[in-house]
Amino acid sequence: MMFLRYAIYRFITMLLTLWVVSILIFVIINLPPGDYLSNQIAELRATGQAEGVAKAEFLRTEYALDRPIWEQYLIWVGMAPGPQGWYGLIQGNFGWSFEFDRPVSEVVGDALWLTVLVNLAAVLFVYMVALPLGVIAAAKSETWVDYTAAFVGYLGLATPNFLLALMLFYYGNKYFDLPIGGLMAPEFEGEPMSWEKVRSILVHLIVPTFVIGTSGAAAMMQRLRANMLDELSKPYVETAKAKGLGPSKLLAKYPLRMAFNPFVADIGNLLPAMVSGSVLVSVVLGLQTIGPSLLTALKSQDQFLAGFVLMFVALLTLIGTMISDLLLVLLDPRIRYGARGS
């Protein structure tokens, strides 16, 4: 019951955060002077195409771009009636993409799920790599195992993601025959789900997952190692050793259990970095996630598309952080329920 109350509290704070974030994002996408349509109108005027101007003017009123900025915001979010009535983000209308001349929901389409998939895969990768490596590095601290792990980790931190992506793609294709570009073989695009398609997606996921996950895994591994070392120097470990507990059981039973909590809590730091990385890597590798659409939208001031993508990315990280907070409460009974600071 207490947990349920905490979960509800956490959910409400997430919604409030999301609301503040939406204001922030709306301000940011409106920072550039002018908007897509006014630029288009100016261009059409300059080339003397009168009928195009009329259409653009119509779209301007249709999407309330001629109103004051705060009204535009309320209409965009769906907290005030626009030209089509109450129809904003809250009501499930993601807006119109001027660049593609289609609704935003159609433009992004499958990309949303693929974005979630890529990020989930990367998070799983981080945990699967960082957990064993961090524990081994701590258990064998200051031996060659530790140093090698640290070296690889540092290299992962220091190499720019996009270059790692390019290199891995090139060599992966050359030596392991991994596919280049995209998230699935072209013949599966737009096809219904099938085993073949799932297999194709999985093979295509290898390189992106690796690239997005490396820096996160490196940081995570270092932190787990430090936590483990702290725990290993405590008296209870000595007692366990004196009792004659075997080395693997000694590690797994108490110290790992203790070091694991910060590991779960860390996802709040990890996720924003991963989502950032996935946007960048998607652009370089041409993955069909929302990264590339964000870039084109930002470059052409396609504000509703850009706004929606930014909102989605923020939502993704907020939900991830919320889940990690809830998991932490379940995992660690010492953490108190209720508001922080109470």
Next chain:
Amino acid sequence: MKKLPDGRYVDEAPWSDDADLSALERSDMDAPNWVLVWRKFKRHKLGLISGIFLLLSYLMLPIAGFIAPYTPNERSADYLYAPPQSINFWHEGDFIGPYVYPTTATADLVNYRWTYETDTTRPMPLQFFCEGDRYNLFGFIPSDTHLFCAPEGATVFLWGSDRLGRDVFSRILYGAQLSLTVGLIGITVSFALGIFFGSIAGYFGGKTDWVINRAIEILRSLPELPLWLALSAAVPSNWGPVAVFFIISIILGILDWPGLARAVRSKFLSLREEEYVRAAEMMGAKPGRVIRRHLLPNFMSHLIASATLSIPAMILGETALSFLGLGLRAPAVSWGVMLNDAQNLASIEIYPWTAIPMLPIIFVVLAFNFLGDGLRASLDPYKS
């Protein structure tokens, strides 16, 4: 020292009334903090080497134009995508000093690329302190003397040339001027914001603390890169390279302060309860003075160490933004702008040297990480 039969130790030296009992056993026991820190830092070899490397890199920046044989946008139209050349010393067994072999380009119309023939019969010695293109030493002294340049009729592309026939080595030196300072300006912005918000949140507490804390949480939960992208997309395209450079570094700093502010805040929360703070307050010191004179100096060094650790993120951020075409733009030269050319698989396969700017990035980022680690480990000299 003598041992008595009952096991006690007695000093044999005669007792003197003049001996100063409060004198230190070792003269360096009361050495100032920075000496102790430096002594400990010296033992962190990796951090020391990294520090020296970074120091040299930054010292190189103002004289980059002198070291580089070419200027960044100087084109050699006959040498597009020329491969790296080596500088040799011995020709057919004889030492003739540093020289290069001349190369000639031929168009390979089958594979549609340039191939380069090296003429190994004609060694051409390098020229030193020679005249080349004009550049500004320290940014304002016009000069045309270069440390070394190519002999007449040959080229010296140490790391090859790019799509437009520009020397990659020279461009990396020039690119360092922007890529390395982006981090410094960004960290200054982030430092100022972080300390300001962190200290007022921690010192005043209450509502101010609540508001700032929520802002920190929100900013920390957002992915940086998309926001960086969105903010830099708002930079007007008609701005000059210098203005764009400054605004980009400020953008990089704006999203980085929450982490620092959080550290400052938690430190302040505990420090503001100390007696000396209360004493200062009772003597009528204003909050600004208490924060600046009594609280901040306490952990400035820790802040500097953590700042060192967040510079690499900014350098990588600039690289990523420029790489995606939303950061610095040509004719400005930065490592990210250069890597923009290496964006496709074709150039990695055929012209791998266009990806060389990756190496300085990796080295600098690693060096900052090691330096930060070393600083952090040595800042508490009393802890072993």
